[in-house]
Amino acid sequence: MILVTGGAGFIGANFVLEWLRSCDEPIVNADKLTYAGNLRTLQSLEHDSRHVFARVDICDRQALDALFAVHRPRAVLHFAAESHVDRSIHGPGEFLQTNVVGTFTLLDAARAYWNELPAAQKESFRFLHVSTDEVFGSLQSADPAFNERTPYAPNSPYSASKAASDHFVRAYHHTYGLPTLTTNCSNNYGPYQFPEKLIPLSITHALAGKQLPVYGDGKNMRDWLYVGDHCSALRTVVERGVPGETYNIGGWNEKANIDVVHTLCDVLDELRPTASGASYRKQIEFVKDRPGHDRRYAIDATRIGSELGWRPAETFDTGLRKTIQWYLNNTAWVEGVTSGDYRNWIDMQYGHSR
Template identity: 70%
Template sequence: MILVTGGAGFIGGNFVLDWLKIPSNEAVINLDKLTYAGNLATLESLEGDSRHIFVHGDIGDKDLIDRLLVQYQPRAIVNFAAESHVDRSIHGPAEFIHTNIVGTFHLLESALAYWKSLEGSAKEQFRFHHVSTDEVYGSLSLTDPAFTETHAYEPNSPYSASKAASDHLVRAWFHTYGFPVVTTNCSNNYGPYHFPEKLIPLVILNALNSKPLPIYGDGQQIRDWLFVGDHCSAIREVLARGKLGETYNIGGWNEKANIDVVRTICTILDELKPRVDGRSYAEQITYVTDRPGHDRRYAIDAGKIERELGWRPAETFDSGIKKTIEWYLDNPAWIDGVVSGSYRDWLKKQYD
């Protein structure tokens, strides 16, 4: 079996669901702290599935990790567990340091001791897959080439700095101890089960609820957009065939300015669920003060993973965003369970 950390969050939850859709795949021990972004409702379809073992806990709890490793003897760890929202890291960086740096350190310590205890093929086949972000590379100008795996780290927010530190720890454990790691740095994910503080789900839900669609600054911040299902398939490939100690960038080959993403969402909603008054959702777009240190452009060069492992995203942005919007329209119960009082308080603090 494999151990997945952060498997009730957005990307981790999608990965667990995707992994267990394949009958031949091993069982999953799913460890999640269930912070505001962890949602067991995402995993509701796995109820009664003996291959899914959920454990409520923290990657920083070394005693718990040690017990899980001894009890279940996983052949791999896939580490999604992280605080991941830039805006929250600006308001409260301490939790990001605790989880993304200290938590990753404790997880590595436990995993290293476990790996050393293995013998023969079990030791040879073990993998630690660390899931990270393109934000560790900093910001690009409009004319700069996209990030490659050799781009210098230049994080610009508490979030990206904490993830950069975790990446360095993983690299150090490989070079110092020979610990069998692979790292992936992904671009902006979107898709089903996304907590609605991030741009795409926030815009979808605000549009449907006749609320303003907040756009930071001039809306010309450019991101590469990656459908979460494509991200999951890439992780499977890297986990299975990635070269030890290597980093693989995972991107969607879909650079879009934030304002263009929002306008695309409005156009699709105009078609799928028109406003009662017949007007366009684009009329709800509102520009708000830009956040501090907002990176202007991220762009991923995903050529290495295509050359070495044959992976390329299946979804275009147009196909992926339509699937995403349709999912939110079809799953009001999941949305109602997520949009709690604390979430509304956060939106008020951030955008008013």
Template identity: 80%
Template structure:
């Protein structure tokens, strides 16, 4: 038995679905079902006794303690987080609460549970914390990619809250001996991603005949990681990772945002041509840049390949094509998440695109 937090969110849900597709070990899925947590994503698991869903706030210590006592997991995988930079700029307090206080609460509960274990059970337990490359700050065009020894330099309330959570995880290993593992990943994309993020937003707006908003000059660079590759990497770290260590997970796919949007437009031109016959790229619109927008992220994923044997299976081209096809084939899921509150958020951040 393992516990997964945030298992109704984008990456967490993909992890849960992949895990239960590939093995029979049960999962306790802990999610508070905030705006980005979608129970519909977990519909394929309805009636599956291996999937135990618990709607719990990770800041609720008593509820978390009860889950440990009831299910006695050998690992907790911590995906739950507020994760959108724009939202953190407008409302940083929620990010401190979920990402910092929530992680602290989980660490305290895990430490108490782990201290009560003995022998092989205690030796086998793991606390795996899923983090981001944004904690490392911004790179210049010629700077080397982030590695596991890069100094932290977060530039947004979101990345600052994740950096704080990373530091707590590290401290709990070094101070208390809790067997922790931390992963820092690059930008994920793929099925079930909430459409506030660049790739699903572009797909949904394009086929809806709306503007395709691109921040600033569109030349901000990110490393792109297909979500199922990320899930495979996390399973590898859980199985083979050394307690107390961190592992960078990247896709070896640096792309400027404007290039990502053009790739999506070309793919949609092929797979779902517009009714007018006009190329989707005609819908691109540059909008005011976000405050403090980091220019470039890049992940050096050499260590996880060298020490644990993981490397991404998807190229950017294959992953993008799979992603576009998934959104085209799942209009009901898209309609379910693009609610009134989502449209209000879109109007706030991308005026004129809704």
């Protein structure tokens, strides 16, 4: 049995689905079910005895202790987090609570459980903390990509909260010996992503005939990682990673935001042409940049490749095409998550609704 936190969110749910497609080891899935957690994503597991869902807040120590006592996991994969930079600017307190206090609470519950394990189980136990490249701050165009030795320099409330959680994970290994692993990944995209992030937002707005908002001049650079590749990397790290170490996970796909949207429009032009025949590119609209918008992130994923033998299977083009096709085939899922609260958020963030 493994314990996954945040397993109804985007990356966590993809991990749960991939795990149970490829092996029979059960999962206990703890998720608070905030706006970004969606049990419809896990609908195919509704009658699968290998998947045990528990609606649990990671800040609730009593509930966490009960999960450990009942299910006796051999590993924890910690996905649960508030993860959207824009939301952290408007409401940083929730990010502090979930990402810092929640991670600390989970770590302390895991340590108490781990301390009581028999020697062999104690030796093999792992706690994998899933983090972000945003903790490293922003790069200039000529700077080398982030590696595992890059100093932390978070620039948003979100990245600051994730940096703090990373430090707690490191401290629990060095102070208490808890066998932790930390991964710092680049921008994920793929199926089941909540449509507030750039790629699913652009897909859903394009199909609805709305403007495609792009911050600033659109030249902010990101490395793009297909979520299925991220899941395979996490499996590799939890199986072969060295306790106490960190591993950067990237897709080797550094792209400017405007180039991402242009490519997306071109694929949609092919797969779902507009009624008028006009390109979806005509719907692109540049909007006021967000405060403190980091200019460039880039991940050097050499270490996980050379030490653990992992590399992404998807290029940006193949991953994006799979992603767009998934959204075209799953409009009911999209409609189910785009609630009134979501539409209100889009109006607040971008200043209009079209």
